Amino acid sequence: MTDVIVVEGVRKRYGDKDALDGLDLRIARGTVHALLGPNGAGKTTLVRVLSTLLRPGGGRVEVAGHDVVTQAREVRRRIGLLGQHAALDEELGGRQNLEMFGRLYHLSARHARVRADELLERFGLADTGRKAVKRYSGGMRRRLDLAASLITEPEVLFLDEPTTGLDPRGRTEVWEAVRSLVGGGTTVLLTTQYLEEADQLADGISLLDRGRIVAGGTANELKALAGGDRIDVVLRDGGQLGAAVALLPLARAEISVDVDRRLLSAPVVDRMKALAGVVRALEEAGIEAEDVALRRPTLDEVFLRLTADGDLGSDPAKEAV
Amino acid sequence: MSTYALSDSWVMTRRELAHWVRQPAQVLVGLVFPVMLLLMFSYLIGGGRGVEGDYVDFLVPGMFALTMAFGLEGTMLAVTQDLNKGVIDRFRSMPMANGAVLVGRSAADMLQSALGLFVLMGVGYALGWRAHGTFGAFMGAVGLLLLLRFAMLWIGILLAMVAGKPEMVQAVQILVWPVGFLSNAIATPESMPDWLATVVDWNPLSQTATAVRDLFGSPGAESGHIWAAVVWPLALLAVFFPLAVRKFGGLSK
Numbered sequence: 001m002t003d004v005i006v007v008e009g010v011r012k013r014y015g016d017k018d019a020l021d022g023l024d025l026r027i028a029r030g031t032v033h034a035l036l037g038p039n040g041a042g043k044t045t046l047v048r049v050l051s052t053l054l055r056p057g058g059g060r061v062e063v064a065g066h067d068v069v070t071q072a073r074e075v076r077r078r079i080g081l082l083g084q085h086a087a088l089d090e091e092l093g094g095r096q097n098l099e100m101f102g103r104l105y106h107l108s109a110r111h112a113r114v115r116a117d118e119l120l121e122r123f124g125l126a127d128t129g130r131k132a133v134k135r136y137s138g139g140m141r142r143r144l145d146l147a148a149s150l151i152t153e154p155e156v157l158f159l160d161e162p163t164t165g166l167d168p169r170g171r172t173e174v175w176e177a178v179r180s181l182v183g184g185g186t187t188v189l190l191t192t193q194y195l196e197e198a199d200q201l202a203d204g205i206s207l208l209d210r211g212r213i214v215a216g217g218t219a220n221e222l223k224a225l226a227g228g229d230r231i232d233v234v235l236r237d238g239g240q241l242g243a244a245v246a247l248l249p250l251a252r253a254e255i256s257v258d259v260d261r262r263l264l265s266a267p268v269v270d271r272m273k274a275l276a277g278v279v280r281a282l283e284e285a286g287i288e289a290e291d292v293a294l295r296r297p298t299l300d301e302v303f304l305r306l307t308a309d310g311d312l313g314s315d316p317a318k319e320a321v
Numbered sequence: 322m323s324t325y326a327l328s329d330s331w332v333m334t335r336r337e338l339a340h341w342v343r344q345p346a347q348v349l350v351g352l353v354f355p356v357m358l359l360l361m362f363s364y365l366i367g368g369g370r371g372v373e374g375d376y377v378d379f380l381v382p383g384m385f386a387l388t389m390a391f392g393l394e395g396t397m398l399a400v401t402q403d404l405n406k407g408v409i410d411r412f413r414s415m416p417m418a419n420g421a422v423l424v425g426r427s428a429a430d431m432l433q434s435a436l437g438l439f440v441l442m443g444v445g446y447a448l449g450w451r452a453h454g455t456f457g458a459f460m461g462a463v464g465l466l467l468l469l470r471f472a473m474l475w476i477g478i479l480l481a482m483v484a485g486k487p488e489m490v491q492a493v494q495i496l497v498w499p500v501g502f503l504s505n506a507i508a509t510p511e512s513m514p515d516w517l518a519t520v521v522d523w524n525p526l527s528q529t530a531t532a533v534r535d536l537f538g539s540p541g542a543e544s545g546h547i548w549a550a551v552v553w554p555l556a557l558l559a560v561f562f563p564l565a566v567r568k569f570g571g572l573s574k
Binding site for chain 2: 051052053073076077079081083084085086087088089090091092096100101103104105106132148
C-alpha cells in the first residue's frame with residue numbers, strides 16, 4: 001500500500017512558538033487517519049499546510065504524490081477540505097454554491113449542474129437547494145460543506161474538527177457520511193478533540209502535542225501503550241481501601257485510589273489470573289466489594305498519560321505488572 | 322497564469338452578480354446614497370461657497386467624482402467580509418486561478434459604479450445639469466471618473482487585507498468623509514484658507530472633479546487638469562495594485 005500523505009520534519013513557526021516542530025507522518029491510501037490533540041497542539045496548522053493554505057517553514061510535505069509548495073495546484077486538484085468554519089458562500093443557495101465550486105474545479109457548466117444535483121440528493125439537501133445557506137441549520141451547513149469538498153471525488157479529504165459545535169444528530173450525520181466515503185477509496189485525514197470520534201472512525205490515530213506526534217497506532221495499540229488492561233475494584237466501605245491496597249495481588253506502586261468513589265484501580269497483565277486473584281483475596285480478608293471489573297484504558301487515559309509534562313520520552317507500557 | 326484565468330474570473334464575477342440578485346436592497350442603497358447626497362447639497366445645504374455661476378453645474382460633476390472616491394469603502398467592506406468568511410479558504414484550496422477572486426470583485430464593483438454613475442447623471446439632468454461638450458469629451462469624463470474608481474478599488478482591496486477587521490472598515494467609512502470633503506467636489510478652494518486650499522488642490526479627487534467639469538463644459542470650469550486626472554489615479558494604481566496582488570498571494574504565508 002502506498003502512502004498518500006508523506007510529511008517529513010515539517011516546521012511552522014508563529015512568533016517564538018513552534019506550531020509544528022519537526023513533525024513526521026505517513027498515511028496509507030484508502031485509510032481514515034485521526035489527528036488527536038488538545039487546542040493549540042498544531043492540528044489545524046498541519047491541515048492547513050497539507051491543504052496548501054499555509055506554506056510550511058521547513059521540511060517536506062507531499063500529498064497525493066505532489067509537493068504542497070512547488071506543485072500546489074496539482075495537490076489542489078486532488079484534495080477536498082472541510083475546515084473548522086463553513087467554507088461556503090452564505091448569501092447563495094446550496095445549489096448555487098455547489099455549481100460555483102464545480103465550475104472552479106473546471107467542470108463544464110452542465111457537468112457542474114449534474115454534480116450539484118447528485119450531491120444535494122446524496123446529502124439529503126435536494127429540497128433546500130434554493131434556500132440561502134445562512135438560513136441552513138448547523139447540520140445542513142456542515143453537510144453542504146462536506147458535499148462541496150467532494151465535488152471532484154478527491155483522493156484525499158481533510159476534515160478539520162468536522163463535528164465541533166454540532167448536536168449529536170448532526171454528528172451522527174457527518175460520521176455516516178465519512179464512513180460511506182471510505183468505501184469509495186478516499187483517504188481521510190481528520191482532526192478531532194473527541195477521543196470517541198477518533199475511536200469510531202479512524203483506522204490509525206496520531207496523538208499530537210505541541211507540534212509533534214507523541215504517539216501513533218490503532219486505537220487498540222494506543223490503549224495498550226497506556227498500560228494495557230486495568231482492574232477496577234469498588235469497595236462497600238471506603239475505610240477499607242488502605243487494607244485492600246496492602247493485601248491485593250497487584251503491583252502496589254501502580255495502584256491508584258479514588259477515595260470519593262471508594263475505587264481502587266491498577267494495571268494488569270493476565271486478565272483472568274488477576275481477576276481471580278483479586279476476588280479470592282477480598283473474600284479471604286472479608287472485604288466486601290460492590291464491583292470488580294476488568295477494562296481497557298479509555299483513550300482519555302492514554303492521552304493524559306502521553307501528553308503529561310515530562311512524560312513524553314518514557315514508555316508507560318513497560319511499567320505494567 | 323492558468324488557462325482558466327478568464328473563466329475562473331467570470332465565475333467569481335457571476336458570484337458577485339448573484340449576490341445582487343439575492344440582496345437587491347443592498348445594491349439599491351448603494352445607488353440611492355449618492356443621489357441623496359446630491360439632493361442634500363443642492364437643496365438643503367446649497368448655494369455653493371465661492372462658486373461662480375450655477376451651483377448645479379459645479380456640484381453635479383463634483384458629486385460624480387466624490388461618489389467614485391467613496392467607492393473605496395464599499396470595496397473594502399466587501400473584501401473584508403469575504404476574508405472573514407471561511408469561503409475564501411475553500412477558494413484557496415481549489416485549483417482555480419490566483420487572483421480570480423480579486424478580478425471578480427473589481428468587475429462587480431466597476432459595474433456597480435458605472436450603474437451608480439448612470440443613475441446619478443439622470444438625477445443631475447433632472448436638477449438642470451447639462452454636459453455641454455462633445456460626445457468624445459463626455460466619454461472622456463466618464464473614463465476619468467471610472468479610472469478614479471478603479472484606483473480607489475485597489476486601495477480598498479489592500480486596506481481590507483491589511484486591516485482585515487470589520488471594525489477597521491467603520492474607521493475608514495468615517496475617514497473617507499473628511500478626505501472626500503478636502504477637495505473641490507462641493508466647494509471651491511477660493512473660499513478656504515490658503516493652507517487648506519493647497520491640500521485641496523493636491524487631492525486627486527479635486528483633479529478628477531476639475532477635469533470632468535472641464536470636459537462637461539461646465540461654465541467657469543478650469544482647464545488644464547486632465548493630465549493630472551489621468552496621472553494621479555495611474556500613480557495610485559502603480560503603487561496599490563501590485564501591493565494588493567502581492568498581499569493576496571501572500572495571505573497564506
